[in-house]
Amino acid sequence: MGRYVIRRLLQMIPVFIGSTFLIFFMVYALGDPVAALFGDKAPDPATAARIRKDLYLDQPLWKQYLHYMGQIFQGDFGTAFNGQSVTELMASAFPVTLRLTIVAIVIEVVVGITLGVISGLRRGKSVDTSVLVMTLVVISVPTFVTGYLLQYLFGVKWGWVRPTVSPDAPFSELILPGIVLALVSLAYVTRLSRTSIAENVKADYVRTAVAKGLPRRRVVTRHLLRNSLIPVVTFIGTDIGALMGGAIVTERIFNIHGVGYQLYQGILRNNSPTVVGFVTILVIVFLLANLLVDLLYAVLDPRIRYA
Amino acid sequence: MRGATHAKWAACAVAVALGATACGGGSDSGADRGDAGIVSSSWGDPQNPLEPANTNEVQGGKVLDMLFRGLKRYDAKTGEAVNMLAENIETTDSQNFTITLKDGWKFSNDEPVTAASFVDAWNYGADVRNKQNNSPFFSDIVGYEDVHPKSGEPKAKTMSGLVVKNDKTFTVALKDKFSTWPVTLGYQAFSPLPKAFFTDHAAWLDKPVGNGPYLVDSYTKGTGMQLRKWDGYTGADKAQNGGVDLKVYTDNNTAYTDLISGNLDLVDDIPAQQLKNVKNDLGDRYINQPALIIQTLTFPLYDPQWSKAGMEKVRLGISRAINRDEITKQIFRETRTPAKDWTSPALGEKGGFSETLCGDACVYDPAEAKKLIQEGGGLPGGKVTLTSNVDTGSHRDWMDAVCNSVNNALSEGPVCTVNPIGTFADFRNQQSSYKLTGPFRSGWQADYPLIQNFLEPLYYTGASSNYGKFSNPDFDRLVDEANRDSDTAKATATFQEAEKILAEQMPSIPLWYQNGSAGYSERISDVALNQFSVPVYDQIRVL
Numbered sequence: 049m050g051r052y053v054i055r056r057l058l059q060m061i062p063v064f065i066g067s068t069f070l071i072f073f074m075v076y077a078l079g080d081p082v083a084a085l086f087g088d089k090a091p092d093p094a095t096a097a098r099i100r101k102d103l104y105l106d107q108p109l110w111k112q113y114l115h116y117m118g119q120i121f122q123g124d125f126g127t128a129f130n131g132q133s134v135t136e137l138m139a140s141a142f143p144v145t146l147r148l149t150i151v152a153i154v155i156e157v158v159v160g161i162t163l164g165v166i167s168g169l170r171r172g173k174s175v176d177t178s179v180l181v182m183t184l185v186v187i188s189v190p191t192f193v194t195g196y197l198l199q200y201l202f203g204v205k206w207g208w209v210r211p212t213v214s215p216d217a218p219f220s221e222l223i224l225p226g227i228v229l230a231l232v233s234l235a236y237v238t239r240l241s242r243t244s245i246a247e248n249v250k251a252d253y254v255r256t257a258v259a260k261g262l263p264r265r266r267v268v269t270r271h272l273l274r275n276s277l278i279p280v281v282t283f284i285g286t287d288i289g290a291l292m293g294g295a296i297v298t299e300r301i302f303n304i305h306g307v308g309y310q311l312y313q314g315i316l317r318n319n320s321p322t323v324v325g326f327v328t329i330l331v332i333v334f335l336l337a338n339l340l341v342d343l344l345y346a347v348l349d350p351r352i353r354y355a
Numbered sequence: 356m357r358g359a360t361h362a363k364w365a366a367c368a369v370a371v372a373l374g375a376t377a378c379g380g381g382s383d384s385g386a387d388r389g390d391a392g393i394v395s396s397s398w399g400d401p402q403n404p405l406e407p408a409n410t411n412e413v414q415g416g417k418v419l420d421m422l423f424r425g426l427k428r429y430d431a432k433t434g435e436a437v438n439m440l441a442e443n444i445e446t447t448d449s450q451n452f453t454i455t456l457k458d459g460w461k462f463s464n465d466e467p468v469t470a471a472s473f474v475d476a477w478n479y480g481a482d483v484r485n486k487q488n489n490s491p492f493f494s495d496i497v498g499y500e501d502v503h504p505k506s507g508e509p510k511a512k513t514m515s516g517l518v519v520k521n522d523k524t525f526t527v528a529l530k531d532k533f534s535t536w537p538v539t540l541g542y543q544a545f546s547p548l549p550k551a552f553f554t555d556h557a558a559w560l561d562k563p564v565g566n567g568p569y570l571v572d573s574y575t576k577g578t579g580m581q582l583r584k585w586d587g588y589t590g591a592d593k594a595q596n597g598g599v600d601l602k603v604y605t606d607n608n609t610a611y612t613d614l615i616s617g618n619l620d621l622v623d624d625i626p627a628q629q630l631k632n633v634k635n636d637l638g639d640r641y642i643n644q645p646a647l648i649i650q651t652l653t654f655p656l657y658d659p660q661w662s663k664a665g666m667e668k669v670r671l672g673i674s675r676a677i678n679r680d681e682i683t684k685q686i687f688r689e690t691r692t693p694a695k696d697w698t699s700p701a702l703g704e705k706g707g708f709s710e711t712l713c714g715d716a717c718v719y720d721p722a723e724a725k726k727l728i729q730e731g732g733g734l735p736g737g738k739v740t741l742t743s744n745v746d747t748g749s750h751r752d753w754m755d756a757v758c759n760s761v762n763n764a765l766s767e768g769p770v771c772t773v774n775p776i777g778t779f780a781d782f783r784n785q786q787s788s789y790k791l792t793g794p795f796r797s798g799w800q801a802d803y804p805l806i807q808n809f810l811e812p813l814y815y816t817g818a819s820s821n822y823g824k825f826s827n828p829d830f831d832r833l834v835d836e837a838n839r840d841s842d843t844a845k846a847t848a849t850f851q852e853a854e855k856i857l858a859e860q861m862p863s864i865p866l867w868y869q870n871g872s873a874g875y876s877e878r879i880s881d882v883a884l885n886q887f888s889v890p891v892y893d894q895i896r897v898l
Contacts, residue, residue: 078777078778078780078781079780079781079784079785080780080784081780083780083783083784083786083787083788084778084779084780084783084784085402085403085488086411086488086783087402087411087412087488088797088798088799088800088820089411089488089812089819089820090787090819090820090821090822091787092488092490092491092503092819093505094483094490094503094504094505094506095483095486095487095488095490095503097506098483098484098486099486102486129402129403130400130401130402130403130404130576130577131403131404131560131576132576132577136576137577140577140578196608199612200612203612203616204612204615204616207616210616210618211609211612211613211616211618212604212609212612212613212618215575215578215579215602299605300605300606300609301606301608301609302609303604303605303606303609303610303613304605305577305578305603305605309605310577312605313400315778316746316778316779316780317402317778317779317780318778318780318781
């Protein structure tokens with residue numbers, strides 16, 4: 049197990065380097081950000097040249113990348129154009145998005161697995177059918193539609209919650225955005241666990257457990273659910289990274305100043321330190337989440353455990 | 356054992372969920388509405404650090420307008436430049452100016468505003484080492500090249516054209532005659548700066564100190580700024596409210612939602628999608644008035660296929676093929692006004708705006724358009740491509756509409772197409788490196804209410820924002836003449852003469868004037884936009 053973890057951690061290094069280079073390259077390909085700093089006016093050549101020099105933009109791409117990586121290893125992620133350091137931006141954005149992700153994941157896990165178990169155990173019944181239809185609807189409606197709709201209904205029309213989130217973004221204000229963010233994944237979690245449960249419910253070990261006279265509750269939670277959760281855990285693991293990076297739409301709708309918003313701003317303004325810095329952290333989050341998933345496998349099913 | 360881990364996990368999740376809902380009870384009742392007398396207003400993150408000479412967009416400008424008062428200030432209604440800190444600005448030759456300051460002005464840290472506050476600030480703004488976006492505003496002053504050479508290190512730290520005579524007086528020597536130069540001094544780049552700006556720059560940026568009616572109470576970059584009325588302010592335009600809370604919004608739709616649901620007092624940018632509801636939602640609390648902004652379609656005249664002889668007919672033809680009335684009504688819901696010249700109605704007739712200057716060239720006439728284009732030899736390669744960034748401002752929508760209008764007028768099939776560019780940065784990049792081969796969007800927000808600012812930077816040979824590389828000796832001559840003229844009315848007339856050349860040559864098609872649009876809550880009154888479409892915050896009253 050220990051060796052497995054170390055091997056996995058070592059594997060993260062090339063992935064990290066490769067992905068940062070790719071992102072760097074892509075942001076670079078978006079073009080020179082300096083012209084946009086001057087608004088509708090023509091950039092003053094001397095000033096623009098100074099800014100380029102300071103941002104290291106007058107160097108060839110590979111030199112820029114080496115310089116950037118050198119900075120990163122000293123803990124310096126560069127500065128955004130408004131003069132804030134990117135580490136400062138991260139310190140304000142990541143906790144917010146992390147809270148939003150936690151809310152979304154909790155909703156996803158609790159509601160998704162519950163619905164999945166219920167419909168999986170009653171396959172073909174009306175409960176099952178309605179859950180399937182509901183999840184289909186949720187999957188097919190884009191996030192910005194559900195976002196604006198729920199914001200309008202709960203925030204503006206009925207006034208149950210504040211339609212936007214304040215800068216501190218406490219958990220209480222993140223419930224509605226969390227639901228919006230969770231919805232699509234929630235539908236997948238429901239469907240995945242439903243299918244998995246429905247398959248395993250006919251398995252021999254379930255029959256044995258029932259035959260032994262174990263209470264139904266124990267059969268479902270200890271035997272059936274534990275074996276059925278593997279695909280669901282895989283999905284949720286990858287979803288953590290996706291939710292943190294993909295909250296762009298939700299964060300815009302609800303005025304949350306999180307990772308999605310900062311990334312969006314960074315891309316709009318071609319600010320490579322912001323984009324690469326944030327994505328680098330997201331890559332690490334993704335890698336760690338995947339590692340966690342693989343470790344959880346071993347916990348859930350000892351047969352998967354590596355030497 | 357393993358069951359226990361599961362249970363713990365579930366318990367943890369439930370605790371988080373419960374914690375979340377538990378907090379849900381108490382904390383959301385009006386915590387952010389602020390104290391009595393405070394106006395809350397939407398804001399966008401300023402693009403650059405907040406320094407007067409480095410701020411060239413509306414969001415940063417908004418703050419500077421509350422924090423600073425310069426030598427002159429533009430009247431919010433008429434745009435007239437009236438003396439603010441300047442007692443008088445004297446000249447005998449339109450080239451050498453003596454500026455005397457009024458008594459009693461100070462910064463909110465009690466430092467007096469002296470002649471040096473201006474001279475130091477201007478020298479700082481012009482110095483290339485400080486990388487200030489607005490440096491070119493100082494380029495008329497003698498000695499600018501010494502602090503801002505085209506390349507290499509500057510030779511000096513100060514411009515020789517600026518001389519402090521005493522605490523209250525300084526002189527400015529310009530390189531050329533520029534009769535309306537004093538009018539430009541209302542622009543924020545010319546604001547005075549306190550000593551604290553130079554001694555502890557980082558601290559100043561975190562909490563800017565100015566000499567205006569407000570002072571900064573707190574500033575969290577990317578989130579918001581709280582400005583409070585400064586009781587020590589001695590100017591005539593004291594703040595009529597207790598302060599302004601600027602809140603950064605991720606999206607103007609979200610700000611609008613907050614306004615409608617009562618969490619925000621003022622939105623100064625109504626999203627295009629909401630324009631159809633805005634009168635219903637806000638009634639007379641919706642403001643829609645002309646600003647000093649014009650949108651045009653500029654031709655890449657550096658490309659011979661657009662500039663060769665006879666092409667002016669094609670350019671005129673395209674202008675006549677655009678149904679401006681229909682587009683401003685359908686897409687912009689009358690927040691744009693069809694353009695009739697190359698300036699803005701906000702200038703007023705006296706300032707040089709003219710309803711008739713573009714004349715027929717700006718009137719929709721598909722038959723005439725077709726004829727003109729054929730006479731001019733047809734579209735280059737039989738087609739035309741419009742380019743703009745599409746990340747903001749409904750640019751995609753109006754470009755599609757313009758193309759439809761052109762295609763319908765020519766009835767030759769889809770000859771007009773749209774080239775959407777994802778980000779403003781990328782668009783600006785292609786535009787300023789002269790890579791575009793078809794007409795592209797060019798927006799212009801004037802820095803100061805002068806007809807000169809609508810013409811010279813955009814169409815003078817080699818001028819800073821002349822992206823189409825238009826060049827016409829007669830136009831240049833008339834502009835020079837107008838700048839030298841000390842009689843303002845005559846100068847304006849000469850500028851209009853120059854503008855008539857644009858109507859004949861059509862180097863860029865005037866599309867529409869852009870209005871400022873704002874909406875406010877029932878909690879506040881006396882809301883108005885100035886000519887730069889920025890709310891006049893100091894006059895807002897809280898009910």
